[in-house]
Amino acid sequence: MKIVQLANFYSPTSGGLRTVVDTLGRGYVEAGYERVLVIPGRRRTRTRTDAGLVITLPGLPVSGGYRVIARASSVQRELAELGDDLSIEVSDKTTLLTVADWSRERGVRCVLLSHERLDRWIEARVPRLWRAGAGHVLRPMVRVWNKGIARLFDTVVCTSAYGESEFVGLPVPLRRIPLGVDLETFRPGRAGPAEAVRLVYAGRLSREKNPRPVIGAVRALTESGMRVRLDVYGDGPEHSTLRRLARGLPVEFHGHVSDRAALAHGLSSADVAFAPSVAETFGLSILEAMACGTPVVTASTGGAPELLAPGAGVAVEATPEGLADGVREVLSWPVSWRRSAARARAERFPWSATVDAMLALHTRERERGKWLSG
Secondary structure (H helix, E strand, O other): OEEEEEEOOOOOOOOHHHHHHHHHHHHHHHOOOEEEEEEEEOOOEEEEEOOEEEEEEEEEEOHHHOEEEOOHHHHHHHHHHOOOOEEEEEEOOOOOOOHHHHHHHOOOEEEEEOOOOHHHHHHHHOHHHHHHHHHHHHHHHHHHHHHHHHHHOOEEEEOOHHHHHHHOOOOOOEEEOOOOEOOOOOOOOOOOOOOOEEEEEEOOOOHHHOOHHHHHHHHHHHHOOOOEEEEEEOOOOOHHHHHHHOOOOOEEEOOOOOOHHHHHHHHHOOOEEEEOOOOOOOOHHHHHHHHOOOOEEEEOOOOHHHHOOOOOEEEEOOOHHHHHHHHHHHHOOOHHHHHHHHHHHHOOOEHHHHHHHHHHHHHHHHHHHHHHHO
């Protein structure tokens, strides 16, 4: 069986989506399956790698340095050339959805891996417009869009109860498969003595990730007399705005860090990590911080609170004051307890469990397809 992964918004500086797609792909190869990855690029290329065949197709540039494959016909031609015994995994809710129609016509099973909730993703992108009344118009449109998704795919995989909630009441086979964390790379380190409380934010600097209140929390903590230092790992359209907001504050911007070991060192050296996105469907950065023994202050909305456990972190209102209070609460816990609790919680999410569950799903769908065609 060839497992074909299709993804838009996949780039060298992608965050969670790229991590998920690549980790699953390596797992498929290690389990003995042939893996093909189809992603957007500047032009068509085909490259053989240790993790399988990578096909890039011409993609239109969009915001944030991403690209999307605009012509579904180009994807369909590539799929036709791959032969029989395919199982398709789509990580996109935009231009790649029509692949499901192509698959159904040919008896190929097609699974959607849902990485975000569309309604909350749109709301986070245009919060003022949403609050001004656009939400009343857009919510029904998103519901119609999700009904179409329910019709197209054989199974929709969600990573959390929060992620599943947008499909409630729709005739779609749902499977909840939590994501995982690299427990070898992300592990507790030896943090030396520090004069200030070490805070960290690791993630894309974009509006939907809600990083601005993190800077506000640093200001609030500093003004209350607490000595803190914030390290920011990541890049994105909010970078210049955040730098302006952080003037005069103990904040250091490290940019995008592609070296996962270097990122793990930064996370393990912190006392508290921030995860302020109000619409996070899962939260890979949360698991990575906890795997490093660093408790997390998350937003009280979205899927992030589902990852927490006593001692591993706290969910608060994602405002400067709420995040600052969350830091104070975490710091009131014994250091050894909160660090061990964070690591123990992360250990419940090994990537191997995610890969095994996805492989079982692909295998089941293939057998079901054979039965239906027979």
